[in-house]
Amino acid sequence: MNICKILLTISMALMLEVQANPETNSHINSEIEILELDVISYENFIQNDPQALITLNTALSEKGIVGIKGIPEYLEKAKAFIQSAQEFNHLPEDIKLKCSPNRDLGECFLGYEVGKENFKRPDGKWVTDELKVSYYALVPNSPLNKWPLDMDLKTPYQELGDVMSKATEAVLQKINVLNDGLSVNGVPKVGRMLYYQKNNDTNTDNPFWCGSHCDHGLFTALLPASYFLDGQQIEEPIEAGLFVKTTKDGTFKKVIANDPDVLLFQVGEFSQLISNDKIKATEHRVHKAQGPIERYTMALFVDLPMDAVIYSTSELTNDERYGNGPGCSYKQWHEASLARYLVKDEN
Numbered sequence: 001m002n003i004c005k006i007l008l009t010i011s012m013a014l015m016l017e018v019q020a021n022p023e024t025n026s027h028i029n030s031e032i033e034i035l036e037l038d039v040i041s042y043e044n045f046i047q048n049d050p051q052a053l054i055t056l057n058t059a060l061s062e063k064g065i066v067g068i069k070g071i072p073e074y075l076e077k078a079k080a081f082i083q084s085a086q087e088f089n090h091l092p093e094d095i096k097l098k099c100s101p102n103r104d105l106g107e108c109f110l111g112y113e114v115g116k117e118n119f120k121r122p123d124g125k126w127v128t129d130e131l132k133v134s135y136y137a138l139v140p141n142s143p144l145n146k147w148p149l150d151m152d153l154k155t156p157y158q159e160l161g162d163v164m165s166k167a168t169e170a171v172l173q174k175i176n177v178l179n180d181g182l183s184v185n186g187v188p189k190v191g192r193m194l195y196y197q198k199n200n201d202t203n204t205d206n207p208f209w210c211g212s213h214c215d216h217g218l219f220t221a222l223l224p225a226s227y228f229l230d231g232q233q234i235e236e237p238i239e240a241g242l243f244v245k246t247t248k249d250g251t252f253k254k255v256i257a258n259d260p261d262v263l264l265f266q267v268g269e270f271s272q273l274i275s276n277d278k279i280k281a282t283e284h285r286v287h288k289a290q291g292p293i294e295r296y297t298m299a300l301f302v303d304l305p306m307d308a309v310i311y312s313t314s315e316l317t318n319d320e321r322y323g324n325g326p327g328c329s330y331k332q333w334h335e336a337s338l339a340r341y342l343v344k345d346e347n
């Protein structure tokens with residue numbers, strides 16, 4: 001099926017949806033454009049196949065996202081992780097809350113968390129992602145991590161995180177984004193299990209599970225999402241899921257990532273800073289599914305050492321998070337980003 005037919009089919013399906021349900025969010029009344037996701041094979045990637053590396057670089061530059069298929073052990077680790085993520089989220093809330101960071105004791109963000117981020121909607125209004133549940137943990141495992149006692153979330157989380165971590169380091173090496181002695185070696189990665197709760201109400205105030213943003217770090221690895229309706233796994237609904245704003249034409253397009261053997265990679269803002277805009281951060285958002293559908297995924301964020309300092313000429317240096325000096329430390333960018341997007345407890 002060509003792209004025009006896909007667009008027409010989606011438009012018709014959405015028109016029917018809108019007619020049948022006047023409460024449907026207005027955002028799906030518009031045409032959904034599909035992103036042609038570039039997927040390269042792990043074998044070609046790791047053996048430096050020239051065409052695979054061209055595709056890798058071009059996809060990240062023009063679309064902000066690329067997939068790698070067939071990473072050893074990835075498929076089975078991802079499956080085990082999604083099962084344990086479901087198991088955890090079905091635990092009673094009081095048990096899950098025992099895994100929350102106790103900020104009064106100075107504990108950081110690691111562990112279980114419900115809806116803590118602010119995002120700016122297209123109309124300029126700031127909203128909180130109240131349906132998003134997260135579970136943060138460092139990869140590799142650290143004594144700082146929190147884990148439930150009632151089940152083993154740690155093993156599948158860490159095993160998948162390890163696969164994602166190594167694959168992302170390999171991508172960073174192949175695209176040569178790190179220079180001047182910058183390295184991610186020895187820096188813990190930040191894992192984030194994401195669970196988007198079902199949308200039970202007809203509130204159309206926020207059409208997104210996650211509003212438009214760029215990840216502020218260096219790079220992000222992302223699992224294609226798994227969807228469930230009444231406990232049964234379903235295909236990704238056409239109106240839902242990850243949308244990225246492609247650098248080339250500046251429009252949001254839906255990423256169809258329906259192959260569970262593909263790991264996705266996105267560009268973070270610090271890569272844009274380091275590369276002086278040669279590679280742009282991936283602006284993305286997650287659209288809600290209509291009806292009582294749940295979504296699970298996992299992201300792994302790759303950071304630089306906090307004391308790494310860069311001297312960038314990127315357009316992002318105009319952002320107040322960069323500060324006023326010619327240089328900016330990773331710590332400064334990181335902390336200013338958290339201050340911008342995290343909901344303050346006193347709010």
Ligand SMILES: [Fe+2]
Binds near residue numbers: 213284
């Ligand atoms: Fe993100």
